[in-house]
Amino acid sequence: MTYCVGIMLDTGLVFASDSRTHAGVDNFARFCKMTVFERPGDRVLVLLSSGSLAGTQAVISLLKQRNERAEGATLWQAASMFDAAMLVSDAMRDVDRRDGEYLEETGFNASFIFGGQIAGGPPHLFRIYAEGNFIEASLETPYLQTGETKYGKPVIDWGITRATGLNDAAKCVLVSFDSTMRSNLSVGMPIDLICYQRNSLEVRMRRRFDAGDGYFARLGDEWSAGTREVFRRLPRLDW
Amino acid sequence: MTYCVGIMLDTGLVFASDSRTHAGVDNFARFCKMTVFERPGDRVLVLLSSGSLAGTQAVISLLKQRNERAEGATLWQAASMFDAAMLVSDAMRDVDRRDGEYLEETGFNASFIFGGQIAGGPPHLFRIYAEGNFIEASLETPYLQTGETKYGKPVIDWGITRATGLNDAAKCVLVSFDSTMRSNLSVGMPIDLICYQRNSLEVRMRRRFDAGDGYFARLGDEWSAGTREVFRRLPRLDW
Numbered sequence: 001m002t003y004c005v006g007i008m009l010d011t012g013l014v015f016a017s018d019s020r021t022h023a024g025v026d027n028f029a030r031f032c033k034m035t036v037f038e039r040p041g042d043r044v045l046v047l048l049s050s051g052s053l054a055g056t057q058a059v060i061s062l063l064k065q066r067n068e069r070a071e072g073a074t075l076w077q078a079a080s081m082f083d084a085a086m087l088v089s090d091a092m093r094d095v096d097r098r099d100g101e102y103l104e105e106t107g108f109n110a111s112f113i114f115g116g117q118i119a120g121g122p123p124h125l126f127r128i129y130a131e132g133n134f135i136e137a138s139l140e141t142p143y144l145q146t147g148e149t150k151y152g153k154p155v156i157d158w159g160i161t162r163a164t165g166l167n168d169a170a171k172c173v174l175v176s177f178d179s180t181m182r183s184n185l186s187v188g189m190p191i192d193l194i195c196y197q198r199n200s201l202e203v204r205m206r207r208r209f210d211a212g213d214g215y216f217a218r219l220g221d222e223w224s225a226g227t228r229e230v231f232r233r234l235p236r237l238d239w
Numbered sequence: 240m241t242y243c244v245g246i247m248l249d250t251g252l253v254f255a256s257d258s259r260t261h262a263g264v265d266n267f268a269r270f271c272k273m274t275v276f277e278r279p280g281d282r283v284l285v286l287l288s289s290g291s292l293a294g295t296q297a298v299i300s301l302l303k304q305r306n307e308r309a310e311g312a313t314l315w316q317a318a319s320m321f322d323a324a325m326l327v328s329d330a331m332r333d334v335d336r337r338d339g340e341y342l343e344e345t346g347f348n349a350s351f352i353f354g355g356q357i358a359g360g361p362p363h364l365f366r367i368y369a370e371g372n373f374i375e376a377s378l379e380t381p382y383l384q385t386g387e388t389k390y391g392k393p394v395i396d397w398g399i400t401r402a403t404g405l406n407d408a409a410k411c412v413l414v415s416f417d418s419t420m421r422s423n424l425s426v427g428m429p430i431d432l433i434c435y436q437r438n439s440l441e442v443r444m445r446r447r448f449d450a451g452d453g454y455f456a457r458l459g460d461e462w463s464a465g466t467r468e469v470f471r472r473l474p475r476l477d478w
Binding site: 150151152153154155157158159167168170171172174175179180182183195204205206207215218219222223224226227228229230231232233234235236237238239 | 389390391392393394396397398406407409410411413414418419421422434443444445446454457458461462463465466467468469470471472473474475476477478
């Protein structure tokens with residue numbers, strides 16, 4: 001499995017992904033699921049992958065190769081985030097056309113969270129389904145998740161609105177990952193995190209949290225202690 | 240779907256269940272999923288149901304009828320909680336023998352959380368699978384869930400150990416239900432809650448929380464405010 005989150009805030013975007021891939025419990029590995037296409041001053045595009053590794057890697061390789069060869073419409077040329085999302089979708093469908101019929105059991109099952117900003121437009125955040133269609137984060141639902149989403153959802157619901165600052169949102173997302181990894185072996189470190197500041201048009205805040213990371217451990221401990229204290233102070237139930 | 244939780248504490252047991260049953264989003268209803276067999280001073284047995292309503296109701300009706308008719312071994316006569324759990328299991332297999340072959344698609348899919356105390360023995364807490372075999376809560380894992388378990392799990396992991404008091408555990412369980420119901424329409428009010436005090440051999444703390452319950456609403460609000468404050472105080476991330 002996988003756990004990826006993208007969040008749209010008034011002040012920017014947060015992206016986070018785990019790094020565990022597996023085919024059964026005795027065959028797991030680490031792969032970074034965060035891909036960044038960045039041209040400072042012009043565009044920042046972030047792609048978080050979930051689903052079959054063969055599928056997601058093929059889509060990313062195709063996008064990169066098209067960028068390098070300047071083949072047809074590329075992510076470097078897309079005039080809007082909507083156009084860019086359609087290029088990701090096109091690449092997915094190209095891979096599906098090539099591989100889909102050979103994948104009898106699962107079909108092409110790669111999907112993505114895709115977001116960023118292109119100079120001249122506002123930030124956008126999409127979730128692109130395996131079929132290549134996509135939805136966009138909204139005022140009502142500012143975040144999108146893929147993979148093992150349930151364990152880590154309530155903490156985001158409690159902690160984040162569009163008005164939340166980038167740093168507080170980052171803490172909340174890390175707690176969401178901590179909660180998920182404590183419950184589910186299919187989601188694992190390292191965690192890749194980007195906080196993108198609106199209109200900066202470059203990635204200034206990026207961190208990788210590997211097993212044993214001091215900050216991540218401290219965050220988990222202080223969150224546990226803090227929530228136990230909140231429980232203690234909650235009003236007592238009259239029977 | 241359903242959400243049920245049973246927790247084994249040093250000082251007693253906590254049981255909670257939601258009340259929503261459904262067959263598709265346009266066909267849902269309220270049914271209490273908590274059944275209590277109580278003879279004050281002798282035994283308290285609590286059964287939380289999940290799975291097919293026809294299946295769980297048949298098992299409970301069979302257990303009740305056997306109690307009333309004093310037919311064979313009954314829950315009133317079981318000498319230990321282990322014996323009692325086996326009687327629930329036997330009733331499940333009896334229903335499966337009768338109905339299973341007519342349920343081609345799903346089979347018999349009722350399962351239970353079952354716990355309580357019988358005079359002369361300690362409290363026990365079991366999860367009985369649809370097959371009739373069962374597991375028991377332990378020191379390492381003091382709680383058992385069924386149904387839509389993921390959303391509400393982290394909050395129990397943070398908040399509850401065997402040493403947690405009954406009242407604090409009750410608050411934690413209610414927050415766990417609140418988190419689940421905010422994310423999943425298949426779990427719904429009212430919530431039935433029992434806190435059973437070890438060695439009391441009667442149910443002294445039982446509450447039903449229906450939509451609009453003032454305490455439940457206040458709990459959710461104060462929990463949200465409290466956790467946001469914890470996020471604010473968590474150490475800031477250095478990039």
